[in-house]
Amino acid sequence: MKPTANTRPDPEEIKELLQDDAASNPKTAKPADLKPGRGLDFLYDIPLQISVEVGRSKILLRDLLKMGEGYVIELDKLAGEPLDLYVNSRLIARGEAVMVGEKFGIRLTDVVSTSDRIENLG
Structure with missing residues (x-):
């Protein structure tokens, strides 16, 4: 469970x-x-810091300096792939984006086992 x-x-x-x-x-x-x-x-x-990662990308400094409104950054994940949920910078689950009222949320679809989460604390 x-x-x-x-x-x-x-x-x-x-x-x-x-x-x-x-x-x-x-x-x-x-x-x-x-x-x-x-x-x-x-x-x-x-207290724990929770963050959800949509994807990653590497860019050059020159591209960072060129960025402005409307600039698009391509990420490494495909649309529809699970999002990564990190707690204190450690991956603990994956899930899908959902709406909770007017805000975004994440529905967990795959959770790291309790023993692995405890092991990763140190």
């Missing part, structure tokens, strides 16, 4: 993943603070 924006990962699952990582990587400090009874709820309030 893929987590949605309204669900939280199971704290026990996070604890197990962190402990497994610490056991398999001797250079990593052991998670001493992850004792039974100590919740991880304080982590849920950490």
Whole structure:
């Protein structure tokens, strides 16, 4: 089951993943603070920067200086390809653009697994 924006990962699952990582990587400090009874709820309030990428392109400085209103930049993605969703500059999902009232939104179609997201934090 893929987590949605309204669900939280199971704290026990996070604890197990962190402990497994610490056991398999001797250079990593052991998670001493992850004792039974100590919740991880304080982590849920950490602010994160979310960005959605439509595509990329490389240009020359001369082209940048020529830019003006109406200038078109060709991107590397085709129309209809999934958009990339980044959290703190790390890819965590792909999706499609949707309208939410008068604003743009993204409907997630492919989400990186919880264990991979936790692994990519460090």
